[in-house]
Amino acid sequence: MNTRIDSQKAHIKLKESLMIIMLVAPALIIFTTFVVIPVIQAGYYSFFKWKGLGPLNDFRGIENFIRAFNHPVFITALMNNLKIVFLSLFLQLPTAFLLALLIGRKGFFGSMVFRGLYFFPYVLAEIVVGIIWKFIYDPQYGIPTFFARLIKGGDIQIGLLGNLDYAFTAIFIVIFWKYIGFHMILYIAGLQGVPKELEDAAVIDGANKFQVVLYVIIPSMWSAIIISVFLSVIGSFNVFDIVWAMGQGGPVHSTETLVTYLYNFGFKRFAFGYGSAIAIIIFFLCLIFNIFYQKYVVAEK
Amino acid sequence: MATVSLKNIGKVYEGNVRAVDNANIEIEDREFVVFVGPSGCGKSTTLRMIAGLEDITEGDLYIDDKRVNDIPPKDRDIAMVFQNYALYPHMTVYDNMAFGLKIRKFDKEDIKKRVDQAAKILDIEELLDRKPKALSGGQRQRVAVGRAIVRQPKVFLFDEPLSNLDAKLRVQMRAEISSLHNRLQATMVYVTHDQVEAMTMADKIVVLKDGLIQQIGSPLELYNDPANRFVAGFIGSPPMNFMTVDVTEEKGKVYIDEGDFKLEIPKEQGDILKDYVGKQVVFGMRPEDLDYHEEEMKDQTIKCNVGVIEPLGAEIHVYVNTAKHQAIARVGPNVKLQVGDTIYLLPHFEKAVFFDLETELAIGREQRRQ
Numbered sequence: 001m002n003t004r005i006d007s008q009k010a011h012i013k014l015k016e017s018l019m020i021i022m023l024v025a026p027a028l029i030i031f032t033t034f035v036v037i038p039v040i041q042a043g044y045y046s047f048f049k050w051k052g053l054g055p056l057n058d059f060r061g062i063e064n065f066i067r068a069f070n071h072p073v074f075i076t077a078l079m080n081n082l083k084i085v086f087l088s089l090f091l092q093l094p095t096a097f098l099l100a101l102l103i104g105r106k107g108f109f110g111s112m113v114f115r116g117l118y119f120f121p122y123v124l125a126e127i128v129v130g131i132i133w134k135f136i137y138d139p140q141y142g143i144p145t146f147f148a149r150l151i152k153g154g155d156i157q158i159g160l161l162g163n164l165d166y167a168f169t170a171i172f173i174v175i176f177w178k179y180i181g182f183h184m185i186l187y188i189a190g191l192q193g194v195p196k197e198l199e200d201a202a203v204i205d206g207a208n209k210f211q212v213v214l215y216v217i218i219p220s221m222w223s224a225i226i227i228s229v230f231l232s233v234i235g236s237f238n239v240f241d242i243v244w245a246m247g248q249g250g251p252v253h254s255t256e257t258l259v260t261y262l263y264n265f266g267f268k269r270f271a272f273g274y275g276s277a278i279a280i281i282i283f284f285l286c287l288i289f290n291i292f293y294q295k296y297v298v299a300e301k
Numbered sequence: 302m303a304t305v306s307l308k309n310i311g312k313v314y315e316g317n318v319r320a321v322d323n324a325n326i327e328i329e330d331r332e333f334v335v336f337v338g339p340s341g342c343g344k345s346t347t348l349r350m351i352a353g354l355e356d357i358t359e360g361d362l363y364i365d366d367k368r369v370n371d372i373p374p375k376d377r378d379i380a381m382v383f384q385n386y387a388l389y390p391h392m393t394v395y396d397n398m399a400f401g402l403k404i405r406k407f408d409k410e411d412i413k414k415r416v417d418q419a420a421k422i423l424d425i426e427e428l429l430d431r432k433p434k435a436l437s438g439g440q441r442q443r444v445a446v447g448r449a450i451v452r453q454p455k456v457f458l459f460d461e462p463l464s465n466l467d468a469k470l471r472v473q474m475r476a477e478i479s480s481l482h483n484r485l486q487a488t489m490v491y492v493t494h495d496q497v498e499a500m501t502m503a504d505k506i507v508v509l510k511d512g513l514i515q516q517i518g519s520p521l522e523l524y525n526d527p528a529n530r531f532v533a534g535f536i537g538s539p540p541m542n543f544m545t546v547d548v549t550e551e552k553g554k555v556y557i558d559e560g561d562f563k564l565e566i567p568k569e570q571g572d573i574l575k576d577y578v579g580k581q582v583v584f585g586m587r588p589e590d591l592d593y594h595e596e597e598m599k600d601q602t603i604k605c606n607v608g609v610i611e612p613l614g615a616e617i618h619v620y621v622n623t624a625k626h627q628a629i630a631r632v633g634p635n636v637k638l639q640v641g642d643t644i645y646l647l648p649h650f651e652k653a654v655f656f657d658l659e660t661e662l663a664i665g666r667e668q669r670r671q
Contacts (some may be wrong), residue, residue: 201387204449205401206375215400219391267664 001267033079039283045276062106064277073265074278077249077256080168083242084236086170086256088179094230100187101213115188119181126178130245137161137246167255174242178234190224191217201219226298233293237286258282302380303365303455304330306349311359312346312512316615320346322512328490328505333482336492337499338509338535344492347509352491353380364455380449381458385465386441388433388448392661394420395429398448405452412451419447423482437636439470446478450485459491463498466586475501496536499668500524508532525652530661533585533654539618542591542628544584547558548577557584561624565600565604567650573665576657583656588618590652591630594645603628604647607638621646 012036034300037228046065049058068074099118103111136143139159139175148156160170194217202216218225243249248254249264258278305328308462312321321343328334336344340507349355351362353374369377380613395416402412419428424442433441442462459478461569463471479502482489488490488506499506500520508515508523508531518527520536527533533541546557555571555578557564566574574582594602605621605628612634617637630646638644655664 006478172459195385195387197383197385197387198389200352201383201389202400202450203354204352204379205452206404208375209402211404216389219389222391248348 017202017271037043039280042276042279042283046280047271048273049271053174058273060273064274065281066275068277068281073253073264075259076253077258077261078257081167081237081257082112084175084239085174085233088232088236089174089229092176092180093225093232095176095185096228097187097225099180099184101217104188104191115181117180118184121178121180122182122185124178126241129174129178130242132248133170133242134161137170141228162251163252164251165253169246171243171246171255174246175239179232185229185234186231187221188223190221192226194220206288229297230290230293233287233289237278237282237289257284304363305456305488305490306359306363306366307347308363309349309360310347310350310352310357312355313358314341314525316552320512321350324514326507326514327515328488331486333479333489333491333502333504334419334507335499335503335505336507336509337494337496339503339522340514341493341511342509343512344494344500344509346512348458348460348490348492348561352379353377374592379458379561380452380454380456381460382442382445382462384461386433386445388441388444390433393432394425394436394444394447397433397444399452401448401452405453415451415453416447420446422450422481423447436630438466439474440465446481450481455488456491457485457487459489461493462491462516462557463493464495478502496561497538500536506536508535510535521585526663526666527585527654528663528666530583530585530656530663533656533663537587539588539629539631541654542586542588543656544586544623544626544628546582548572548574548579550575550578555581559584559623559625560601562603562605564648569654570655571652577655577664579659582657583655583661584655586628586648587652588629590630590649591628591646593619593632593636594647594650597645599645602647604645607640607642607644610638610640619642619644 010151026088045056047059048056049064050061052055079110101116102116103118107162122134137160139145139157139162142158144158145156148158160166190274198216198220199212202212207215238259239257240263242261243255244263247255249260253264262275262278262282265271266278305326307324307326310321310324310326313317313319324343326334326347336347338344346355350357351364353369357370364379365379382638388394389400392400394500398416398419402614403576407415416429417426420429423446425440425443425447428436428440428444435442439573442465445462453572462478463474466474474496477634478491479657491502496664503520504525505517506520507517510531516523516532518526521669523532523536527536527541529665530543534543544559546559549556549558555566555574557566557574591603595597597604605623608622608627609620611620614634616634617632617638619632620627621630621644628646632638656662657664
């Protein structure tokens, strides 16, 4: 009797496993074909000097990696990415959070309008955003020039994107503008999961507005914050289109990011071995961050 | 010492929605006051106005003779227990209870002393290191109460605190909150939609409906001397029976006539009804004030058919039908009845209440009290 039940159980288990395999298989095949294999391939190419055509026989070991870290433009690109990460985390996300606090609650007249306005840039394609802002920054008829002429008069031209001192800031403003709505929406979703009763309880307990946010609201929507920080950091490492559209990493490579660097020095120069090495560096930066984040931040939660 | 006094308090929301109208309530020191009423009656809104979580649109609120309309919740020296407990999910039980004290900058030792003491009273000492999600509903409720008592506030406010607990736990927590009240000797205001909670816990009950206070009184006052049909029907379970009847007079005696039966009203009650001869009134009778009779007694019993029988062990609830009305009677456990039986019910007229058909107010309350 028992063995019969056991065999029945085994049968059901087998059926379940088959079902799982069937459902997971398509995604797994696609993921392997388009992600895992190319990464391994890139890893392999990164040890060669290769033009992308012809035989892959000029093995150079880790030379490509050493070259990258000795190249000042690569270091500029890496630092720019780190700056974007830093500024996003400490400027963009807190601002998005404040906006969410301001317009996240239902009942405020016009809150839906504001949400739409702030979210709108996120819907636009990055290239489109880049082109729009290139017009906005245009030295001849752009907005900074317009205001400069308004205030100072005369025939002034303000070319932020062509200025070594301001180009990065100008581009970061666009990144800030484009993604703030996305993070705001994440926080609004998180805020709506915080019961009003919790805030009431904190108010009765004597907390002021700031303390309510700090001790009750932020911890209660920690999941949303974790996701937002994660997406922001990974996104910051992969910035490409906006920078490309607004100056292709120029002037004089001052606004290069890792991905524009890869494109400029890998693809454009047919240095596929070198390009692959850069791609692998980006991949590992993201991977290390991911592992660290999962282990120390997500798991804590 | 803590008294709470509501003077002509009103609450009007945006769009002219009136939630509470002209509420006058005097809450004495150490009193346990229960606001009761169906959902949407304004009882929670009134409580939240006392707490300071809602602005007061009209009238004045005093705590200990001090007008507190414009004083923020944290300075009103009140504590509140919420319906869904509202425990901070990321904090341990200890931190939940200590939060208000920390915010108020109590020193660490004092906080520990107070939390430990409250935990002891509520029997949750073993749970202090746990997070709320690792607690059962009853335990969470205790922690929520604990968070309120550590501060030793002037007034405790409870907003339907037991409505998320299962029936058995609710009865237990009911008793515990009552004994907590005795122990702390604090002023407590308690909101519920459950009239049993109101009856069992309150020193004073405030019955609300549609934002208006219907009656204020002790549980037994409300039960025995309801001001209107709503209070009569709301307080008591099973509820009071209501029948619309004609009042007639024959040879100096007052009768009520339902159509299917006619009852002679004893002189005392009859005098109250004199003004209503020739009109209709609502005849109210509690289920326990209807005695079961097998035989008809002329002009004294209500003839009816047994519809549903609910044996509860100690008593039986019998749902009966007259020609025009339904009624419930509580009869002894040994009465043998079957669905479809014709039975006769003898009302205790000294307990009957009559209501004006139009205003629904109890008739002759002043006379009856004397």
